[in-house]
Amino acid sequence: MSGLRVAGRGRKARRTFRHGAGNGLETGRQIRFTFDGKSYLGHPGDTLASALLANGVRLLGRSFKYHRPRGLLSAGPEEPNALVELRQGAAREPNTRATIAEIFDGLVASSQNRWPGLALDVLGINGFFSPVFTAGFYYKTFMWPASFWEKVYEPLIRRAAGLGRAADAADPDRYEKITAFCDVLVVGAGPAGLSAALAAAESGVQVILCEQDALPGGRLRGERTLIDGRPGWMWAQDAHRRLAGMTNVRIMTRSCVFARYDGGTYGVLERVFDHLPAPREGQPRQRMWRVVAEHCVVATGGIERPIVFPNNDRPGIMLAASVRTYLHRFGVIPGHRAVVYTNNSDGLRTVADLHHAGVRVVAIVEAGTSTAAQDLARQTGAVLFSGATIANTFGRLGVTAAVIRDAHGREHRVGCDLIAVSGGWSPDIALTTHQGARPVYRDDLAAFVPAQGAGGSDLHVVGVAAGVMTDRGAFESGLRAGYLTSGADGSGKMRLPDVNDAAYDITPVWQGPGTGNLPRAGKAFVDFQNDVTARDIRLAAQEGFQSVEHLKRYTTLCMATDQGKTANVNALAMLADITGRSVSETGTTLIRPPVQPVALGALAGAHRGRHFRPFRLPPTHRWAEEQGAVFAENGLWLRAQWYPRPGETHWLETVNREVETVRNRVGFCDVSTLGKIDLQGPDVRVFLDRLYVNGWQKLPVGRARYGLMLREDGFVFDDGTTARLGENHYVMTTTTAKAASVMQHLEFCHQCLWPELDVQFISVTDEWAQIAVAGPNSRDVMRQIVDPDFDLSNAAFGFMAAADVTVCGGLRARLFRLSFSGELAYEIAVPARYGDALARRLMQAGAPYGIAPYGTEALGVMRIEKGHPAGAELNGQTTAHDLGMGRLLSGRKDFIGRRMADRAALRDPARPTLVGLKPLRVDAPLVCGAHLLPKGAAATAASDQGWIASSAWSPTVGSWIGLGFLQNGPARLGDVVAVHNPLAGTVTEAVVVSPVFVDPQGERLHG
Amino acid sequence: MADILRPASPVKQARVTIGDLGLALLPQKDLVSIGPFRGQADAVSATVKAALGVSLSSGFQEQDSPEGYAVFRAGHSQWFCRGPEGGMLEARLVALCEGRAAVTDQSDSRVRFSLCGPGAAAIAAKLVPVDLRASAFAKDCVALTLAGHIPVILTCREVLLEYEFLVPRSLAQSLFDDIHIAMKGGIPGSDPICSRADKGDYFIPSVEMDPRDDRNARA
Amino acid sequence: MRLTCPHCGSRGLEEFSYRGDATVQRPALEAPEEDWVAYVYLRDNPCGAHRELWYHGAGCRAWLVVERDTLTHVVHNVRAVCREETP
Structure with a gap:
């Protein structure tokens, strides 16, 4: 079956998958791309998924553990299966969802997690070893012998189970970050979001409207809904155009609001150049926005769930609404002989739309019994199975038949190349739970919705995201929220577009009966991306992992790139069934940011490589x-x-x-x-007295003095000199490393401890x-x-x-x-x-x-030659006594650290104290970090008596020299100690000397 | 004075432009910090106002005088006063304040850059996390904040069009480079290839929609 | 997370640094050693309302007392530790 374009032109008519113009497609132009080395044509507006489907390509990847053939499940960002690698070389990006990757001329895409090829993947044999890959396999198998883990098991598993390959070279693309402020952030440009944005914008407030898709409209692009007598997507475009013409509105497409943080802060990832071959020179591939908004309208819509049945993962088994999206937005027929399996009224739309597109619907399988289905069956000629399930499917690289078990338990094998499945809609509530608000389960919708007031008074959830399942409701809730956020009372102005849609009705069926029990039936997948099956959930529950949090971690359910968008509710409902609880009682895991995968490069922004942090350049x-x-x-x-x-x-x-x-x-x-701080004021002297351990009362104008600062816990904080330039004017120097900390410390001491001191200080380092x-x-x-x-x-x-x-x-x-x-x-x-x-x-x-x-x-x-302590000696663990400066500690005043420094243990002479060290052989290097031991002692922690902090070759002394800390150091001058370097495994000997190697009397500096 | 010591520029390049956007090092001026001592803020402000025509305001708004002086906030209980270069501003202020305030020369501690042109606000927003909208950051508004990792004092010279960065001298080259990179990154929403839909420009389906679509699927 | 600095207005977390409990008081020099040990080392970790010290280091350099709920992250109040003298 070769999938090709529109037939005709005298040649033998071939089967086509493109049935006409999609509302999001520019069919007048063609673009060429390759997938796994094969060249295909598509149109601007196609995603990789729609373009491949239009070319009859149904097999897009292999599954994570079992290497099962997989195709498209969805048409949107929730896609768990169709993960591909885009581009080549350093720009290669793995795990990209084919359903959101827009094609461009020259795009090179490839499948992943298969070897040697997609159609023949030898690791498909993993399916036969599936008992080892069941729930908790990470914790159970490969545990013995322990040494095998790193060398044998892990590399094996890594090759067998996995996702795409990261690029081998550094990411060549640029990323940047930007901050924006607005009154109202609207997330989603479907009917609810557009309505909210219009209402808010017309009230005059500043609005940012973010849509993760390239085009506005949301579900309206995937439906034949009429709004004001015209196709809904046209209404969306008109609304979008109106908004684009308003100066108080910023519209951002290809921009996913991936997180809501405290204080009305949102993370938005804008995919600036992902839809083009390469970013323009100097421009970012993606841009990370931090949006700060007074109000946020969450109009994120919903995510359709599959139903769990044996072998429900074959290529050609798709979500029902996604089938409609491919039909209407992309003009693609995902199959020619369809079975529609639904537990809700929305899924039946697919029957009508497939029929309308000329696709033969051979069977309707509904979990409940509805008159709507009976009408549709009559209109389309499909066979209706009410109260039925799909018991199995067949087809090696794509579905070829379904086994339908009817209400009486009889099985019917039906040939088909498409199974459209709808297990109902889950409101996309991710943003509402980022701050810990628990959603509530609504039995009538068989779904979790945000609790009333969830997430704070600045968060307004509208449309399907709020559990409002009709278009009319979407308009109404969107408009209301829009007016509310702008502080205007819009009730008078509110004009609802004319739309006529039916109520949403669902029979909560999650899986075919016995799906998790029958070992002989094929695997029934709950989480497609992680290959978690109904059986895994049963097994986990049997083994006691009955909390949703445990279930998730034990089975790897809802992990990886899709975060279980299509799997979560089904899994919870199944766990509820198994444990005899309601879904409400079972609860749900909360969703953490990011809503969609975000590249680390985008989080780093411009701060990478040489620009990771700024450089300070000295004046010379x-x-x-x-x-x-x-x-x-x-x-x-x-x-x-x-x-x-x-x-x-x-x-x-x-x-x-x-x-x-x-x-x-x-x-x-x-x-x-060196940090330089200018201090002025009548109380500077008192201030210095309290900051430094030594006294400052007698320092005359025109003189400088060394000062030592402690932390309040009695350990040394920093040192430097402070000079008195005038009666009430001083300039303090700090170490280079601690300049900012000392400034903060001074501000703390002044503002929080001694606000009564009349001092002013400011940095003059620069x-x-x-x-x-x-x-x-x-x-x-x-x-x-x-x-x-x-x-x-x-x-x-x-x-x-x-x-x-x-x-x-x-x-x-x-x-x-x-x-x-x-x-x-x-x-x-x-x-x-x-x-x-x-x-x-x-x-x-x-x-x-x-x-x-x-x-x-x-x-x-x-x-070091002079024994002056620096960073290695002032390491936050040494006291004034350790540094041989105990005599500086004034007993006549309060100062930071005085009481804690006075603790007996901190004054204990047995503490390692500053000494000089000289190797017995002058050319034997002393290594920083080496341990000092008594001569001849074993290199054990018990015999450890200190360490070398700094060392250098001293041309003045003509020897290696070091500064170190040694127990009872000053009393041991002349002793020979062992210097143990555990990294090199060496022991050398050094003699303990005064830390002042050169000019011990200080004659030179006084000269 | 100092005839043999020539001042060095804090940056390698004094100006770059990309399209209509320009980033330029501004000429050095005298800059002095003023920190009034306890209970002296009013008196110091009045004195400075009388002498230079600018006062120490509590708001984050730069005060300017026709004589070329400006005062703006430098921190908690501290202000910066800027005046013509070589005007001995520090000495003047020391004399004016008569020990009622700490007066410290900062002329060399900071460097000024001007970012100017259409889209300047968007470029600044890539570095500075403060609200730059006209309603929040009008002309002469001042913000003590960060540009990326670099502490800056940002002043609005013209709403959305011109901003001034006052940056520690040692960090001037890094900030200059960072702003330049941000300028190269483009103004969000301005690239026609990337934002067709944002401007309401769609692919128009080349084939008329099937008239059968004019039926509501559920109607 | 954002804090509204009483001087600078609403700013992002990156401009601030955290010090912890604002209710502890530095003891007098001659206070018993236990008081000092408590001051230096011991901190409560309340679930709920908390008064914390934050430093607006990248802004006005003021130390702030932030009343914050550690459970909900709601910031109830921010004030400067030390009243600023302005004209």
């Missing part, structure tokens, strides 16, 4: 680039790590040279990244380019920079002095005599815009003194 960045500096990330900052020179072959060579330059001549380093100039020649260099009227002599401007100065002929600057390197050193700060020029000027002025820039690596080596 461009100059450092010109110097060929190698950069490292330090928090958000990009800092020069070292400055290689021609001829240097290894980074260590460069770093050693930089260290030697500072120790012997003079070097400079951009330290603008205001000043601050450069450390260090080394014995630094004073000489500074004399070239600082204007000559300022006295730089040691007597006038000694260690820890601070002053406002001018530099380079009048530029205002701040000068500090601070030293991290232990050398005679200054920090000079100029307004940030001049930082770049200051670096150039320092290179020039310092040339005669042998100046060179140094990076963070040399900085780190020198601070």
Whole structure:
């Protein structure tokens, strides 16, 4: 049976699946696409599903566990079966629903989860092993021997059961995020949604209307309903056009509202370029919207359920309303000999529509008994089976026959290539349950509907989503909600379009009798995507998994990409049957975001790769680039790590040279990244006293002091220097890493703890380019920079002095005599815009003194040589005592952390305390993170006495050196300890020394 | 002064345009933060108003004076005052406030960008999560917020058409790049290929509908 | 989730950071150690109404007391910890 286009033109008439113009199709143009390597034609407006169906392709995929042949179940986003891979190479996207993928010229699509091919899939044999794949198989099988899991079972299962293949290369597409605000968000552009949007928009409020489909109309595109005497889809287009002409309305098609979050916030995924071969240059494939709305009208309609019967998953067995959608929207006949199986009045529409399209309906199988069915049978010539079920189906790669069991239990085999099934409609209530509101079960609809007021007063559910099953009701509820959200009383203005539809009537039948019991009958699928059968549900219930939450997790029901949109209610009703409870008592699982799958790329937006997070660039960045500096990330900052020179072959060579330059001549380093906070006010001194462990009452104007901050739990938080610039004016520095946390801490202390203190503070980190100039020649260099009227002599401007100065002929600057390197050193700060020029000027002025820039690596080596703690030592687990700074803790004032730091255990000298370490062999590297053990002790936790926090090769000492924490450390100077590196499995030896390796008397920095 | 130190630009490129949309670095001005001490807000505001023609308003609305001064919120109990470049604004304010407020020079701490042109609001909305509708963010409105991960002070210069970003200098290049990328991403709803239906332009079925369709299936 | 900052207006969660229970009071320096331990380490985890501290770090940098229902997520009230002095 080759499915081909319109017959005629003198050739032998062939069977066609396209019967005319669909209301969503541009039949004047043809486009070419391929599926599994074969080329096909379709029209603009086709989905991959409709185009394949029009070409007679019914087999679209293999099922998850049993590799059973599967075709289309639906025509919309609820599709569990027809998952395909779209595009190729890096752009390949797996698990895309063929029912929402719009075709374009050149589209390459392929089926997935089959090997070697779709029609011949050797893993179809899984069906014979189905006993191992039953409910809870993950938990029961493959458990022994344990070592087999990773090596044998898991790879085997992964190949046998699965979905599509992720692309092997990074996603080449762009994504972006955007925020929008509106008064009313309307979700869904069917009759209810369009009515709500019109009513709200006409009242003047700002409306965003989101429709996940490419075209408005919702079910109106799949029906022959007349509205005001014209086809319903025309009414929808007119309404849509009216809305498009209003300036207070934003219409978003191909945009799925996938989540409702707290505070009226919604996630919307806009598929901007998915329907075209590739996004336009620079533009996003998909756009993630965050919509903040005062009100939300949920007009999401409903999702039709199948009925569970043996072998109900063959290609050609489709949902009844989806059959109508293919007929009317796409002009496609899904089959030529149809059986319609329904438990509700809506399913009977399919009988009339198929007949109208020229399809022979051979049998109507209805669960109940209705006069409507009798009328239809008479009109169409179909055989009517009332009170009947389908007991089985046949056909290897597509259905060829149904076995109908009539009300008397007699079975009738009927040849057919299409079974249209309707198990009734489930309102699409996902958005109403995202915040935990439980839906309620309505027996008359045999469905869950949102509880009254579910989700909050800003949420208005209308149309089928609210359990209003008629078009007339949809218009009415939509209009009412639209007026309500806009605050207008629309009751007077409300004009309902003229529509005439019958009431919805359902006989709650979920499955053929005995479907879950008969082992000999074929598998009866409840959840097509996860291959969960009626038997699995019975088995789970028998094994005690009777809560819906347990059932779901035990059987994998309602998981994966479709989240059980077509399966959930059937499964619950079956569980209710088995356990002798009502559906209400059984309850339902709640639906969490996202409503439809969302690519991680879309959630990341523009924040990926180099743009994952912003970079902060110090003022000398461009100059450092010109110097060929190698950069490292330090928090958000990009800092020069070292400055290689021609001829240097290894980074260590460069770093050693930089260290030697500072120790012997003079070097400079951009330290603008340290946090800088400007504090002013009469109470700053008191404020500092409470923030730092040490005292600030006696710091004179023009001096700086080292300060240590604790957290309230007594552990060290941060350190830095604070300088007093004026009577009530201070500038605090923080570590680079903690700048933002310290600012937050200061705000907390000021606003929440001591609001009575009259202080003001603000960050000036970005205001000043601050450069450390260090080394014995630094004073000489500074004399070239600082204007000559300022006295730089040691007597006038000694260690820890601070002053406002001018530099380079009048530029205002701040000068500090601070030293991290232990050398005679200054920090000079100029307004940030001049930082770049200051670096150039320092290179020039310092040339005669042998100046060179140094990076963070040399900085780190020198601070280890001086025993200054930094990030690795201030790791949030060390106390002032641990750092050898216990004597700083003032006993004369309250400060953050004082009481907790005073706890005996935190002052215990047996705690690992800061020491220096030197390997016995100078060239034996000390490794950070290595454990310190008593010499000769076994490498066990019990003998662990500390660790190495920082280490470096010290060109000054001529040895590897390290800073570490050792129990009773200061009392053990001279001891030899074992250094155990568990990663390399090595034990070396090191001698415990003072943490100050260079110039222990501090003579250099005072010089 | 400082004849040998030349100021460096905070960004590599001072201006980019895409169609009618432009992103430009704005010239530097003097910028000073003012934080009144306890009980001094009224007095400081009055003093600044008398001298510069702008007051410290409690709202998030920039105040401008014909002399080229502007005051807007910089945070909880803090304001920024902007004035002509090289106008010694910090020194003036220190003198004016006479110890009644913390006055801190911020001229170099922040960089200003202007995003301007049709669709500027949509581009800004890709970065800034605040309500930019005319009803919520009129001309001269100020918002302290985030542009992506970057803290900014956003000012509306012309409703929907022109926005100014005040950004920490070290983050200026990143923000410039981020806005530029957002501009390349296009204005949502403006691409004719992507939004035909949104403008009410449908595929018109090329064949007239079957007259039999003019029957309601259920009627 | 959104919070209405008394200074900046309605803003998204990403501008705020959370600190926890706003009802705990920092004890006096000389208070018994148990009080300090309770202040630093012990927190109730109420189901329902809760007063919490939030920091509007990406906005006005004000610390806020948020009255929030931990069960329903309804925000009943937001106020600044420290009354702002404005002209």
